[in-house]
Amino acid sequence: MPFAAHPLAETHPDKAGFRSFEQVHTPRAGRTLARWCAALGGLLLLAGFLPWTQNIRSEGTLTTLRPQDRPQTVPSTIAGRIERWHVREGQLVRRGDTLLDIAETKDKYFDPNLLARTREQLAAKAGTLRENAAKAQALGTQQAALRAGLQVSLNKARNKVRQTALKVRADSAELVAARTDQSVAQAQLTRQQTLYNQGLKSLTELESRRLKLQEATAKLQAVESKLGSSRQELLNSRLELNSLQAEYQDKLAKSESDRRATQAYQYDAEGQLAKMRNEYANLRIRSGYYRITAPQDGYVVRTLKAGLGEMVKEGEAVVTVMPHRPQLAAELYVQPMDIPLLAVGRRVRLQFDGWPALVFSGWPGTSFGTFAGRVAVIDNLDSKGRYRILVTPEPGSEPWPQPLRVGSGVYGWALLDDVPIWYELWRQLNGFPPNFVGYQKGSPDKPDKKAAEPTADDTEL
Structure with a gap:
């Protein structure tokens, strides 16, 4: 069967008799891969201009905002001898309920009349x-x-x-x-x-x-x-x-x-x-004082003295009580270099131990299983090289889980300014801190957008 004339033979008549020229052509897979690479490159370029929320990551534990909501020990005002227990560990007690009775040990007060x-x-x-x-x-x-x-x-x-x-x-x-x-x-x-x-x-x-x-x-x-x-x-x-x-x-x-x-x-x-x-x-x-009572509603966590007849010194703790329904707060520790970026009222996203979450730190709106909070307290004194902040639930947002307990772990990140992704990558690669100008000129929740955008001088850096 005769072969059809190759187009190259018409332009180059001297090569028309060679069969190899008839088998040479551009592969279609290469064209498809090039198109995909170009499309992906364009998408990455466009994604570089998407907004990214800068944040400060920190870890800590759950505590309470009010001092009276934290675990407390109930002391014995006078010295005595344990005569009877009225509670057990884990029991819910109300304010004024008798925890235990003690008897007198000083001969000056032995007379019952x-x-x-x-x-x-x-x-x-x-x-x-x-x-x-x-x-x-x-x-x-x-x-x-x-x-x-x-x-x-x-x-x-x-x-x-x-x-x-x-x-x-x-x-x-x-x-x-x-x-x-x-x-x-x-x-x-x-x-x-x-x-x-x-x-x-x-x-x-x-x-x-x-x-x-x-x-x-x-x-x-x-x-x-x-x-x-x-x-x-x-x-x-x-x-x-x-x-x-x-x-x-x-x-x-x-x-x-x-x-x-x-x-x-x-x-x-x-x-x-x-x-x-x-x-x-x-x-x-x-x-x-012969009856030691509960100072407030709470749970008996631990009895520090056991048995009957044991001696109790004056002012010695006998029971640890955890207040009922405390006002929880997340106790987070932040590096000193990040403290100037925070202010009271700054929004924070929290992830609690035991609650599965899908976290996108730069896109808090797309994260799953996280909870909102606001900075309530910023310590003025460092604790072992880090500063402590207290975060309380944000009003109007999803409430924190009811089974949370004081002392459980929590992971949080404070939401800062919104910048393009390319600027955040450039900042991370160069080891620069987040934008700080916007937090000085704007409010904690709505920083100055113009100050937060990267400048020409930043690009040169």
Whole structure:
């Protein structure tokens, strides 16, 4: 069968007789592969302009945002001996439920009727205070009576002094008169003696004058004695007045001393009563510590003391309680170089241990099995070279799983700026940090897009 003429034979007539030229042609598989490679290259080029969410990856554990929601140990306020347990591990308890009973170990509090007897001591001390107050009031009344009696006695003594002074004045006037009479009688006797010597008077008249002189002298002496007695009586009245004041002052001073001693005892007894009331209040409060109760609703995680009769020291923990329905938060640790990129309110995606997830860190919207959160706390002090952040559930998003427990592992990544994929690859290859300018100018949730786009200077780098 003759072969058809090859097109090459028409253009090159000298090669028309060669059969090998008829078998040479371009394979169709090569063309298909080239087209696929070109298409894939175009797709990769176009994918390089797709948005990519920069993020900061970190690991941590679940904790609680509020301190009261974290596991706590319940201590024993007083030292004692375990007498009875009312709970078991894993049991749900309500606030105020009795966890265990302890018995007293100090001999000072062994008496079962200690409160009642202390109350009786308080009543007795209060009665003593009332009687002492009545005694102080009686002493005050006594002082008032003494002052009133002193005034009456003083007035009486002053009146007597005034009367005696008047009597002395009268006796003094009488003495003056008696002296005058004695002087007159002496003068008359002298004249009568002269006249008798001259023979003009008789002896009878002379003796009569002598008798009158003696009478006047006797009267003068009697008046002088009476005046001396009045003066002595006046002196005694004044001394009596002074002694009366001293006597009443002594009585008043003694009464005042008794009153002040009673008042001092009153103050001392009031102090002792206050001390006894304090002891009674302490005993009553201490009696309430024989039952160790749950501080809040929660689960008994672990009993730190076992058995009955075991001794418990003052302030020693006996039970660990996990609060019921705590407000969970993810405790993540971030490298120091990433801390400037974070702020309170920054969105975070979380993956919890035990929940399967399909994660696309650069496309959080396409991830499966992750949960949303927001940064609530950023520590200002590092912990072993890393900084701690607390992430809480984002309001309005899918709630976190109910079976989560404090202490379980969590993996999170904080969502940063949106950049093209090619820029993210270029940044990763060069070891540059994520865009930071956008976080300084924009808000945590909506950073400045213009600042986040790569610049010419970044491309040159």
